[in-house]
Amino acid sequence: MPVAKPLHHLGLAEAARLIASGAITSEALVAAFLARVAEREGQVKAWSFIDPQAALAQARACDATAPKGPLHGVPIAVKDVIDTFDMPTEMGSPIYAGHRPAQDAACVALARMAGAVIMGKTVTCEFAGMAPGATTNPHDPARTPGGSSSGSGAAVADFMTPLAFGTQTGGSVLRPAAFCGVIGYKPTYGTFNRAGLKFAAESIDTIGLIARDVEDMALMSSVLTGAPFTAPAAPQQPLRIGVCQTYLWAKAEPSARIALQRAADAAHDAGADVRAYDMPAHFSTLTETREIFNNVERARSLPFEWMHHRAQISAVLSRSIETGFATSQADYIAAKRFVERCRIEVDAIFEEFDILLTPAANGEAPVGLHYAGDPSFQGLWTLLHTPTIAIPAGKGDSGMPVGVQLIARRYDDSRLLDAAHWLIAHAGVAATMV
Amino acid sequence: MPVAKPLHHLGLAEAARLIASGAITSEALVAAFLARVAEREGQVKAWSFIDPQAALAQARACDATAPKGPLHGVPIAVKDVIDTFDMPTEMGSPIYAGHRPAQDAACVALARMAGAVIMGKTVTCEFAGMAPGATTNPHDPARTPGGSSSGSGAAVADFMTPLAFGTQTGGSVLRPAAFCGVIGYKPTYGTFNRAGLKFAAESIDTIGLIARDVEDMALMSSVLTGAPFTAPAAPQQPLRIGVCQTYLWAKAEPSARIALQRAADAAHDAGADVRAYDMPAHFSTLTETREIFNNVERARSLPFEWMHHRAQISAVLSRSIETGFATSQADYIAAKRFVERCRIEVDAIFEEFDILLTPAANGEAPVGLHYAGDPSFQGLWTLLHTPTIAIPAGKGDSGMPVGVQLIARRYDDSRLLDAAHWLIAHAGVAATMV
Numbered sequence: 001m002p003v004a005k006p007l008h009h010l011g012l013a014e015a016a017r018l019i020a021s022g023a024i025t026s027e028a029l030v031a032a033f034l035a036r037v038a039e040r041e042g043q044v045k046a047w048s049f050i051d052p053q054a055a056l057a058q059a060r061a062c063d064a065t066a067p068k069g070p071l072h073g074v075p076i077a078v079k080d081v082i083d084t085f086d087m088p089t090e091m092g093s094p095i096y097a098g099h100r101p102a103q104d105a106a107c108v109a110l111a112r113m114a115g116a117v118i119m120g121k122t123v124t125c126e127f128a129g130m131a132p133g134a135t136t137n138p139h140d141p142a143r144t145p146g147g148s149s150s151g152s153g154a155a156v157a158d159f160m161t162p163l164a165f166g167t168q169t170g171g172s173v174l175r176p177a178a179f180c181g182v183i184g185y186k187p188t189y190g191t192f193n194r195a196g197l198k199f200a201a202e203s204i205d206t207i208g209l210i211a212r213d214v215e216d217m218a219l220m221s222s223v224l225t226g227a228p229f230t231a232p233a234a235p236q237q238p239l240r241i242g243v244c245q246t247y248l249w250a251k252a253e254p255s256a257r258i259a260l261q262r263a264a265d266a267a268h269d270a271g272a273d274v275r276a277y278d279m280p281a282h283f284s285t286l287t288e289t290r291e292i293f294n295n296v297e298r299a300r301s302l303p304f305e306w307m308h309h310r311a312q313i314s315a316v317l318s319r320s321i322e323t324g325f326a327t328s329q330a331d332y333i334a335a336k337r338f339v340e341r342c343r344i345e346v347d348a349i350f351e352e353f354d355i356l357l358t359p360a361a362n363g364e365a366p367v368g369l370h371y372a373g374d375p376s377f378q379g380l381w382t383l384l385h386t387p388t389i390a391i392p393a394g395k396g397d398s399g400m401p402v403g404v405q406l407i408a409r410r411y412d413d414s415r416l417l418d419a420a421h422w423l424i425a426h427a428g429v430a431a432t433m434v
Numbered sequence: 435m436p437v438a439k440p441l442h443h444l445g446l447a448e449a450a451r452l453i454a455s456g457a458i459t460s461e462a463l464v465a466a467f468l469a470r471v472a473e474r475e476g477q478v479k480a481w482s483f484i485d486p487q488a489a490l491a492q493a494r495a496c497d498a499t500a501p502k503g504p505l506h507g508v509p510i511a512v513k514d515v516i517d518t519f520d521m522p523t524e525m526g527s528p529i530y531a532g533h534r535p536a537q538d539a540a541c542v543a544l545a546r547m548a549g550a551v552i553m554g555k556t557v558t559c560e561f562a563g564m565a566p567g568a569t570t571n572p573h574d575p576a577r578t579p580g581g582s583s584s585g586s587g588a589a590v591a592d593f594m595t596p597l598a599f600g601t602q603t604g605g606s607v608l609r610p611a612a613f614c615g616v617i618g619y620k621p622t623y624g625t626f627n628r629a630g631l632k633f634a635a636e637s638i639d640t641i642g643l644i645a646r647d648v649e650d651m652a653l654m655s656s657v658l659t660g661a662p663f664t665a666p667a668a669p670q671q672p673l674r675i676g677v678c679q680t681y682l683w684a685k686a687e688p689s690a691r692i693a694l695q696r697a698a699d700a701a702h703d704a705g706a707d708v709r710a711y712d713m714p715a716h717f718s719t720l721t722e723t724r725e726i727f728n729n730v731e732r733a734r735s736l737p738f739e740w741m742h743h744r745a746q747i748s749a750v751l752s753r754s755i756e757t758g759f760a761t762s763q764a765d766y767i768a769a770k771r772f773v774e775r776c777r778i779e780v781d782a783i784f785e786e787f788d789i790l791l792t793p794a795a796n797g798e799a800p801v802g803l804h805y806a807g808d809p810s811f812q813g814l815w816t817l818l819h820t821p822t823i824a825i826p827a828g829k830g831d832s833g834m835p836v837g838v839q840l841i842a843r844r845y846d847d848s849r850l851l852d853a854a855h856w857l858i859a860h861a862g863v864a865a866t867m868v
Contacts, residue, residue, distance in 0.1 A: 085738070102533055109737035190770075193734035195633045203624050224734075227763035300627035300658075303543035304519070329661035333845045336624075344778065411767045 026073025050120030105196025122151025147372030171378025181401030242277030253363030255396030299324025360403030460507025484554030539630025556585025581806030605812025615835030676711030687797030689830030733758025794837030
């Protein structure tokens with residue numbers, strides 16, 4: 001059976017089917033991705049660790065054994081704040097140079113149990129925060145790939161791997177996906193087990209996925225949650241979509257505004273019930289509230305590093321930690337109570353709408369590698385614990401990708417993936433950049 | 435200034451004051467606790483790791499330097515599912531024999547930043563679950579100390595240390611405290627940062643404290659949250675106490691029923707507004723719901739151990755993992771949604787009451803070391819994320835300690851500690867067993 005496209009253009013589910021049918025071997029597939037890495041890594045710098053021989057050895061072991069599960073022989077990449085027992089986990093920090101955990105994080109072990117090949121570790125901003133690594137945007141090496149899952153976004157967009165794990169505390173999965181022109185999915189808070197993840201702010205840290213196909217999100221979700229895999233399906237009834245500018249609209253650049261309008265129009269034309277939705281006015285403090293969470297919880301999760309390795313902590317993270325330690329517990333608790341009330345109010349929004357549609361980011365990826373971009377448009381939903389997905393929605397004036405973001409009610413992840421798939425497949429929203 | 439009691443009878447706050455005033459040295463204090471360990475550890479078996487010379491070295495280092503913080507020179511113990519960079523962290527499992535993490539857990543590092551001496555690691559049930567270690571109840575070596583924070587409960591009750599960290603996913607802090615006749619405090623979910631904790635069921639795992647004095651809970655809470663330390667104070671107005679038998683009342687043995695009545699009467703006599711409170715009928719499924727959380731999340735947090743070391747996992751934990759993997763994601767999500775609704779309803783209960791009063795456990799510690807007791811009376815509140823504290827409330831027919839449990843609204847931890855302190859100090863509830 002001939003394969004209709006280059007092997008390194010295959011998605012996770014596609015590749016798994018081809019391996020299962022005997023059309024391709026895991027070794028050939030992994031070799032194709034490694035060849036792409038060899039060709040492009042010098043510019044993109046997506047990987048903090050990759051050992052081609054070890055990846056090929058995993059692939060050959062898969063080819064030599066009966067399938068272990070639905071990911072048999074398919075490679076994935078892992079953001080370097082997630083533990084791996086056979087590769088370093090350096091967390092984007094010199095403090096952890098060469099660090100080797102004793103065990104895999106839960107998500108990595110579940111992927112391996114399903115047969116996945118772990119290709120390597122992808123570059124993360126320092127402790128999944130604001131200080132970027134060396135990764136460049138595959139579409140323009142002068143621009144940031146976004147962060148903090150910088151390497152995951154760039155590696156997937158550059159066809160170096162079909163899917164990568166990321167983590168999101170603000171906008172660290174969706175923003176790199178949007179800036180690199182691929183799909184970024186942050187499930188409902190708590191969906192993918194976090195054992196073996198280095199915490200940033202534990203009450204909002206969420207493991208997510210970056211891939212080039214919504215089906216791949218559904219497949220990996222099935223592996224990590226044990227839910228039966230069902231390919232994304234068209235909604236039974238017209239989707240009720242609320243177009244939500246949010247209180248951040250002034251930050252939305254023309255490219256983001258145009259992309260949102262285009263996506264809303266396309267959804268309407270394809271039969272969705274599309275209406276404007278305005279958030280409650282008091283939600284406008286959620287960005288500052290997320291900052292309180294972020295600073296306080298970072299300070300409390302890094303006291304060992306703060307005590308023993310302070311000189312190796314970046315200035316931007318040091319400021320966050322200092323601010324966190326200086327924030328009163330009363331203010332933090334008030335913030336937590338406020339957000340819990342907002343989460344309940346958000347549930348009610350989804351009585352009226354199936355999906356909210358909003359910008360994925362301010363606009364195109366900014367020029368420069370020192371700043372991974374503004375997390376506001378993504379962080380709001382991270383704080384609210386809702387599932388959220390960014391999909392490509394065309395290009396901006398600089399020819400860089402621009403995304404839109406879909407949000408569903410907490411635990412309605414299947415509905416979210418279905419809606420994203422429908423927008424791409426049936427409404428023609430996505431002009432995928434890759 | 436003479437010290438009025440043996441040094442190893444000092445609490446955390448008392449000892450800190452005496453060190454700060456120069457009345458005692460850290461070395462003398464730690465040596466006194468170590469002498470108690472040497473005398474009693476052969477029977478109690480509370481410690482999975484203790485190195486007397488290393489503990490004394492930490493104490494001498496404190497004595498040689500200016501105070502670093504409010505715990506300067508005071509020893510504490512750490513449950514062995516919590517990482518320490520300078521001691522093994524074996525988690526009650528042969529899989530982790532000799533395991534040494536690269537860093538301290540956040541709570542340990544924060545305690546060290548405040549000047550604490552880490553005396554050693556206390557015995558935990560396997561991965562904070564149901565398979566006990568060798569620890570015995572200090573009041574009767576034929577009886578369980580409770581679990582899974584078995585060593586923490588026993589070490590504090592036996593005067594081997596003033597305070598120990600524990601963790602609670604069901605009843606793992608409050609039950610050993612109740613069975614050993616000391617105080618166990620589980621704060622509101624999320625209060626103490628969990629970086630460096632081995633997860634059991636991450637959406638309910640809570641780091642808690644075992645000590646002999648409520649003031650010590652307040653002091654350690656201040657260290658771990660950065661809130662100003664305020665000694666527990668009598669309530670400004672009469673406490674509104676709801677006496678809550680719960681749907682588990684049939685499990686309450688006569689000793690637990692008598693203790694609850696005695697505590698309620700004492701509170702009433704001391705001026706509290708004490709009334710009966712019946713939980714909503716649908717709360718009666720919370721015990722089974724917690725089992726769903728426990729099984730599903732354990733299965734998802736231990737895939738590495740399940741894949742590589744299955745033969746070293748106990749039968750009871752294997753059953754939990756297998757049940758977890760066999761539970762549908764739909765059932766798990768339904769359970770999560772149900773509990774989130776219940777948590778909101780619990781907030782409303784505390785419009786009417788300041789505190790709920792309920793049994794701490796079924797009764798006295800059972801005979802035998804193979805079973806650490808029924809977590810039902812504690813686990814209900816762990817699932818609901820409320821802060822909860824067990825205090826000693828007399829003896830049962832076998833002469834063993836029996837406790838009562840106080841519960842407050844989420845984030846009302848200060849009110850909870852104040853109420854516990856008041857019951858002990860002003861209502862004469864506690865006949866502390868130690």
